[in-house]
Amino acid sequence: MRTIKLPDTIKLPTLLDPWDQQEPSGPDATGIYNFYRNLAEGDLTTTKCKDCGKMNFPPTMLCSNCLSNNLEWVKIPEEGELYAFSVMALGVPLIIDTYAPFVVAIARFGDYPENGVQISGIIFDSKYEELKIGDKVKWEVIEIQGPGEKKRYWYCFRKI
């Protein structure tokens, strides 16, 4: 009987890798590659519309408020306020499951919604019990290592 041999290990499917678009060293698979380049430089940024003034998040190539392509990159204010938080313990996305349980949060930076953003983030260094709505938080850039030699960047929140 003919035998077909399958590989011993199967590569991490890209669909389970939330940062599959991010290659700070290139090639750039996304029009918003500046977002990832800026993260690599230590800055959490987004796009702001030069025509209507709306700060968008996530960054995009087109302002969804007025359809202008006239956008600029702006740094998200470093200090913000904790809006809501809970704990991720079960059913954690595979790529970050080794860190569970951890606090997941929504924080507001700048003057939301007029001129600011409301974004999600993980808080690694505080327990749920240590937090309350309205706490001051800041974002900080983190390095994602692997698989292999890959080095990419993301952000998390920290209570001030």
Add this chain to the structure above:
Amino acid sequence: MRNVALVAGGITKFGVREASWKDLVQEAGKAVFEDCPNLDRKDIDSLIVGASQPERWVYQTHVAPLVAELLGIDVRRVIARTEVACASGQAAIRYAWLSIATGLSDVALVLGVEKMNTKFMDVSQTCMVNVGNREFDGPNGFTAPPFFAMVAQRHMHEYGTTNEQLAMIRVKNAKYGALNPYAQFQKEVTVEKVLGSRMISPPLTLLDCSAMTDGAAAVILASEERAKELTDTPVWVLGGAQSVLHAHTVNQMGELSEWLGLREAAKEFYSLTKLEPEKIDIAEVHDCFTISEIIEYEELGFCKKGEGGKFIEEGQSYIGGKVAVNPSGGLLSNGHPLGATGIRQAWEVLMQFRGDVPKGRYVDGAKVAIAHNLSGMAQLHHIMGYSIEKPKELKFGR
């Protein structure tokens, strides 16, 4: 526009099933055909399949033709698959209704199915982050439980809703679920049991959450003319509304305790159907988490904003109260196979109006029902209305 009726329904047992996606399709298909002995399968001219992530959970795409093959149906008018995550089911009903009302289709089979319990549960769970923005909220672990936990936290913060009130939702839905032989969970619970169950994402415990479920449900819709030939007990479609308010990522959601999308869909629905919240006898609503049902009371207009907790505490959403909410046991008891849920809700309405449900969860004398199905992080809402009485005039516009 032509009147459209639900003429038959079929459902599988919901739960962790030792059955494949295809097995579930055939099980629900057989059930719906058995429910409609006057129907020749050749009469079905349209098929709409509600399915959320078959590509991820069972690695199968192009599923509508597969369902046609599995059930031996030749489609000559409309065939499609709908995908709006947890609300894929009602979307399928909505488009079948639209197709029949406009005269394109005469008899449509609508089938919703999901196989969520797989050999690789970690992969299945990971796929849930794709419902939100996978590139921006996904890496932060934004699946439904922590997100709805934050919704609950904000509702408690703004309106003083309590853990006990959340638990009371589960107690009510478990009471009715215990009388539903198709439900994944058929046991009554107490407030203490809910509060004491395993913490998932505070303030939500295990019993505040619906489950990952395998299951399928099917209904047949028909034009007025065909409905008369197919059944003596049609259930008429009154109309529907659907909304998404420019929201997918957390940044666009504004205040988590305010479901403006549902408020807008409800306004549209009441305006199109000339209904008022007081006229609704049965509401099958999307209780993916206990907090969801509380906010739905408010946004659907059953009580004032912020008083959803009080509404359940006073027992107003029990059978015999102001409106019977989730007499099926809801998603909390039935489980939540994403693509099947919206169709299970319609199936429940059909069975209620026919009187084909066990005593104890039968809403006696009910004439008007709604089904509300939402998706993702409550970004999308739709509502459909059903009645035992034929509407005089069906209009899509105002």
